[in-house]
Amino acid sequence: MNILANLYLWIKGKFTEEPKSLLVHNTSISEILPYPVPEQYKNISMKDLNGSYAYPGFIDTHTHSFEGGLYSLGVDLSTAKNIEDILALLSAANSKKTKDEFIFAWQMDETLLKERRFPTLTELNSAVPDKPLILRRIDGHSCMLNSYARNMVTGLKTKEEILRGGENDYAVHFFHKRLNDEAILNAYRAAANIGLQAGFTSLHTMIGDAENSINHYELIRDNLNKFPLRFILYPQSFNIKAALEAGANRIGGCILADGSIGSETAAISEPYLNSNSWGVLYQSDEFWQKFITEASQHRLQVAIHCIGDRAIRQINNVYKSLASTADLRHQLIHCEITPDNLIEEIATSGAVPVMQPNFDYLWGGENGFYAKKIGIKRSRIMNRFATLLKSGITITGGSDWYITSLNAAHSLRAAINHHNPLERLSTAQAIDIYTKNAAWLNSEEDTYGKIKIGYKADLSIYSHPIENETTELYYLIRDGEIKYAAI
Ligand SMILES: [Zn+2]
Ligand SMILES: [Zn+2]
Numbered sequence: 001m002n003i004l005a006n007l008y009l010w011i012k013g014k015f016t017e018e019p020k021s022l023l024v025h026n027t028s029i030s031e032i033l034p035y036p037v038p039e040q041y042k043n044i045s046m047k048d049l050n051g052s053y054a055y056p057g058f059i060d061t062h063t064h065s066f067e068g069g070l071y072s073l074g075v076d077l078s079t080a081k082n083i084e085d086i087l088a089l090l091s092a093a094n095s096k097k098t099k100d101e102f103i104f105a106w107q108m109d110e111t112l113l114k115e116r117r118f119p120t121l122t123e124l125n126s127a128v129p130d131k132p133l134i135l136r137r138i139d140g141h142s143c144m145l146n147s148y149a150r151n152m153v154t155g156l157k158t159k160e161e162i163l164r165g166g167e168n169d170y171a172v173h174f175f176h177k178r179l180n181d182e183a184i185l186n187a188y189r190a191a192a193n194i195g196l197q198a199g200f201t202s203l204h205t206m207i208g209d210a211e212n213s214i215n216h217y218e219l220i221r222d223n224l225n226k227f228p229l230r231f232i233l234y235p236q237s238f239n240i241k242a243a244l245e246a247g248a249n250r251i252g253g254c255i256l257a258d259g260s261i262g263s264e265t266a267a268i269s270e271p272y273l274n275s276n277s278w279g280v281l282y283q284s285d286e287f288w289q290k291f292i293t294e295a296s297q298h299r300l301q302v303a304i305h306c307i308g309d310r311a312i313r314q315i316n317n318v319y320k321s322l323a324s325t326a327d328l329r330h331q332l333i334h335c336e337i338t339p340d341n342l343i344e345e346i347a348t349s350g351a352v353p354v355m356q357p358n359f360d361y362l363w364g365g366e367n368g369f370y371a372k373k374i375g376i377k378r379s380r381i382m383n384r385f386a387t388l389l390k391s392g393i394t395i396t397g398g399s400d401w402y403i404t405s406l407n408a409a410h411s412l413r414a415a416i417n418h419h420n421p422l423e424r425l426s427t428a429q430a431i432d433i434y435t436k437n438a439a440w441l442n443s444e445e446d447t448y449g450k451i452k453i454g455y456k457a458d459l460s461i462y463s464h465p466i467e468n469e470t471t472e473l474y475y476l477i478r479d480g481e482i483k484y485a486a487i
Pocket of ligand 2: 062063064253254
């Protein structure tokens with residue numbers, strides 16, 4: 001038993017007026033006590049947490065933590081302002097690595113570069129001549145390889161320097177699959193530490209090549225207790241048999257119904273502004289009907305990436321046809337473009353939109369990237385957090401890290417300060433989508449997501465309430481133990 005003392009507690013949508021103390025027994029909250037702690041508890045080990053603000057441990061319901069961890073050990077290109085910056089960052093990495101060591105570079109956004117283009121193959125080769133280099137665009141939907149890496153990959157069909165769609169996925173997974181167990185565990189260790197420092201006690205994480213392989217799912221499943229935070233695993237593939245054999249209770253993740261708005265592959269019902277592309281439905285209706293039906297019959301929760309309204313409707317229609325398995329809480333990952341009539345249909349199917357407030361923060365608004373791609377009018381029916389909740393739909397919050405950065409306070413404020421005032425969440429709603437609703441998504445609403453007697457003692461503790469821009473993460477508590485302390 002131990003006591004976590006002197007905390008304002010977030011309970012039922014607000015903070016307690018007085019600081020309180022939590023008695024922890026067997027990793028769960030067994031009593032909520034006043035502060036100072038009454039005399040009879042004085043011989044129990046106690047940690048005074050300085051009158052800071054405790055939320056239920058934040059849960060990010062959609063990350064690619066393997067890539068996040070792996071790339072955190074690689075080259076972050078988000079600060080590059082031009083091609084020269086990119087080449088300088090790559091050269092610096094090149095000189096630090098030994099021969100044949102992979103260099104993963106990520107977060108390249110050519111729209112923010114002076115030249116507004118990807119580097120050329122010749123430029124990449126000049127910076128990294130003799131080691132394999134994989135450079136990924138910020139949205140993960142396109143990438144480049146230097147010639148050294150390109151010569152290693154067997155099975156690429158295109159001659160294009162920039163790899164998109166299936167060729168992009170193929171190349172990236174080709175290199176991921178060549179890492180050994182220790183390198184994989186190291187990536188998750190790095191991810192777990194980043195997660196804690198970002199304010200999360202749990203991360204839902206996608207594992208697998210989004211096609212046939214669940215990659216290192218079993219390795220992570222067998223090592224879950226080695227990480228300071230809790231990973232909730234998704235076998236991200238179409239391989240139902242492999243998911244069942246691995247003991248999973250779900251399948252999918254960013255298995256793609258469509259692509260991304262940046263790559264103009266998100267399937268929408270009117271064309272993109274400056275092209276006649278309508279995006280791409282990657283699979284037929286029949287394919288999804290068969291896959292989702294079979295998964296549901298095996299009691300697997302299904303999660304599918306769908307961004308454009310055509311893709312969301314395609315997947316939601318299948319969920320709707322399987323309404324008797326709605327208790328599985330099937331997921332619509334991203335669920336970005338939702339006209340009113342589609343929202344009504346989602347309310348009927350019982351599907352759960354797993355949404356990314358950071359997407360609106362980065363790309364929303366009248367002058368934002370989305371508006372440039374599909375126009376201001378359609379950008380207003382994107383990321384409709386408030387309307388979805390108002391329609392009785394349970395939504396949850398995720399970052400899609402490594403696509404966007406991992407930071408609970410930042411994501412919560414993105415939901416509270418949505419570009420579209422009609423879609424802003426109240427503070428309490430924003431907290432809910434990262435706590436209560438997130439726990440519900442994993443059918444653990446009776447043990448996680450609330451500060452309540454009998455619930456796990458998982459807490460994200462800050463210097464100030466989260467809506468305050470200057471707030472700092474002070475402590476992360478998991479199972480009643482301090483896993484991270486900033487002060
Ligand atoms: Zn996705
Ligand atoms: Zn994703």
